[in-house]
Amino acid sequence: MNLGLCWLLLRRELLVSLRRRSDLANPLFFFLIVCALFPLGLGPSPVLLAGMAPGILWIVALLSVLMASDGLFRADFDDGTLEQVLLSPVSLYLTSLLKVLAHWLLSGLPLTLLSPVLALMLHMPSAGIPALLASLGLGTLVLSFIAAIGAALTVGLKRGGVLLSLLVLPLFVPVLIFGSAAVQRAVQGMDSSAPLALLGAMAALFLVVAPLAIAGAMRVSHDQ
Amino acid sequence: MVPLLDIQGLSFARDHRALASDLAFSLSPGDILRVEGPNGSGKTTLLRILAGLFTDYEGELCYRGQPLRGSGRHTMRSESHFLGHQSALKLSLTALENLQWLAALNAVRVSAKEIETALNRVGLRGYEEVPCRQLSAGQQRRVALARLFLVPASLWLLDEPFTALDRQAVSELEGWIAAFAAEGGVVVLTTHHALRDMDGLRSLSLGAL
Numbered sequence: 523m524n525l526g527l528c529w530l531l532l533r534r535e536l537l538v539s540l541r542r543r544s545d546l547a548n549p550l551f552f553f554l555i556v557c558a559l560f561p562l563g564l565g566p567s568p569v570l571l572a573g574m575a576p577g578i579l580w581i582v583a584l585l586s587v588l589m590a591s592d593g594l595f596r597a598d599f600d601d602g603t604l605e606q607v608l609l610s611p612v613s614l615y616l617t618s619l620l621k622v623l624a625h626w627l628l629s630g631l632p633l634t635l636l637s638p639v640l641a642l643m644l645h646m647p648s649a650g651i652p653a654l655l656a657s658l659g660l661g662t663l664v665l666s667f668i669a670a671i672g673a674a675l676t677v678g679l680k681r682g683g684v685l686l687s688l689l690v691l692p693l694f695v696p697v698l699i700f701g702s703a704a705v706q707r708a709v710q711g712m713d714s715s716a717p718l719a720l721l722g723a724m725a726a727l728f729l730v731v732a733p734l735a736i737a738g739a740m741r742v743s744h745d746q
Numbered sequence: 747m748v749p750l751l752d753i754q755g756l757s758f759a760r761d762h763r764a765l766a767s768d769l770a771f772s773l774s775p776g777d778i779l780r781v782e783g784p785n786g787s788g789k790t791t792l793l794r795i796l797a798g799l800f801t802d803y804e805g806e807l808c809y810r811g812q813p814l815r816g817s818g819r820h821t822m823r824s825e826s827h828f829l830g831h832q833s834a835l836k837l838s839l840t841a842l843e844n845l846q847w848l849a850a851l852n853a854v855r856v857s858a859k860e861i862e863t864a865l866n867r868v869g870l871r872g873y874e875e876v877p878c879r880q881l882s883a884g885q886q887r888r889v890a891l892a893r894l895f896l897v898p899a900s901l902w903l904l905d906e907p908f909t910a911l912d913r914q915a916v917s918e919l920e921g922w923i924a925a926f927a928a929e930g931g932v933v934v935l936t937t938h939h940a941l942r943d944m945d946g947l948r949s950l951s952l953g954a955l
Contacts, residue, residue: 530850534836534843541838602832609797610851611824617851745801 531617535624538597546628549590553633556582557640568645575646576705579654580661583633584694587662590629591669592686594621595677595740604677608744614737622670622732630662646709653708653718660721661701667732668693674739678746697724748811749774750901750932751796756805760791766952769805775900775930776946778923780937787953789936790831793905796934797828824852826901831909833890837879841865841889844878845896852897864892869915883910891919894926902926904935920944 539546560578564570598604607617637658638651646654672690676682704717749772756769765788773779781789794800796807798819812818835844842861849856858874865874868888878886887910894902902923908916916939923933924944941947 526855527850527853530846530855534839534847534850537843538836538838600832601836602830602834603836605799605828605830605832606834606848606851608799609823609826609828610853611820612851612853744799 527612528616528620531612532620532624535621536628539624539628545590545593549586549629550632550636552589553582553586553636554640556585557644560644572645572647572709575641575644576650576654576702576709578644579637579640579646580658580698580702580705583637583658583662584665584698586633587630587665588669588687588690588694591625591666591673591690592683594625594670594673596673596682599677599744604740604744608740614740615733618670618674618733618736618740619729622666622736625670626663626666630666631659634658634662646705649711650705650709653714654705656718657701657704657714657721660718660725661697664697664721664724664728665694667728667736668697671732671735671739674736674743676743677740678743697721700724747774750777750810751934752806752808752811754806754808756795756803756807758788758791758795758800758803760788765791769950771948771950773932773934775932776927778927778933778935778944778947780935780941780947780949781952782936782949783952789952790905792952793828793830793903793934793936797826797903798822799828822901825899826903827894827897827899828903828905829890829894829907830905833886835878835886835889838877840875840877841870841881841892842874844889845892848893849896854897856896860896861892864895865889867895868892869918884912884915887911888915891922894922900931902931902933902935904933906936906938908937908939917942 557578561571564574595604598607608614610617634655637654641651641654669690672686675689676686679685700717700720704714704721707714707717752772754770757767758765771779781792783789791800795803798814807814809818809822812821814822834848842858845861845864846856862874865871868891870885870888870892873881873885878889881889891907907919911919920942923935927933927944927946
């Protein structure tokens, strides 16, 4: 398996997502709009907003990743391409890994890049922005992997959406805790490298282990 | 000689209804097996079992003498094509992009030229850059069939391959199946369509239970 073939497989995932612009833009709009609603609901007090900004940004980012992952394997399941992926001599580990990476590149990464703008809107001190970028970058990758395991498990079900949320939200909790803690600490002028290191460790672990779980889940979901 | 596909004592059920019990057949290069039976008799299930998509069965399945529950599965994956009910095409991608991806899934890199040749063979010259959404159902089916010529294989598993094809395409596909078998390939297909007489054609009837 050489890099050229990996690129072909990754490119297809990116192309498919890029040609369905609404699916691509939905989670980003959700992130933008919900974050914009907070000042309206809580009142425009900069002190209040600045204190809550790390938590707000993280919770909305988490929900937006969850929203984006619901249909991760659904379309492939419905049009029969997932069948071909399962039957392929290329390892399912690799195809699952590339699928999630492509998904992250087009959902988690843009969301991370958008977050400083929203942070400024919520009056978050700019000292927290590097930590925000780093924690969301690593955190959304972990969230994408967790959500992909859930999506692979529920792909065979008619209404998997609610079950998916129930399955993955508890697993999202540690990521949320460490992610918002990193930003919180940076805002308060403390060292945020400990929570970031933990997020990095989680990302490394999921990068290696999650494709195995996704591959197993896809086989189980499809064996009926 | 070891048969390509050897099936012994195969039994399977769907939703607690037994569909087949103690099936036995073996296929050697040049054989075409047509699986017949009324709707719901387990034709698709049999093909999915052979492809490895459905594992709730009893019996011994061997590919080139290796058990399909073990080492034979990987060998078979890299040497076979499975064409299911769905054409396995992404409608937003062009025929070229779809075929490039399907070939990459078989760990084969194909040039645009080779894809053009394959599309030409299925009668879709000039449709390389057209998104599959804009093709008719029959044309989409033809794109799916082009895959058979793109990546060499020794086994074709075709589930209702004649669906949506016009009369000319049906006879062309019959010709391709016959030619593939004549070159030493093995074909297992399900169809309600009356196949023309070919060398090596055998039938298997399901639904007697």
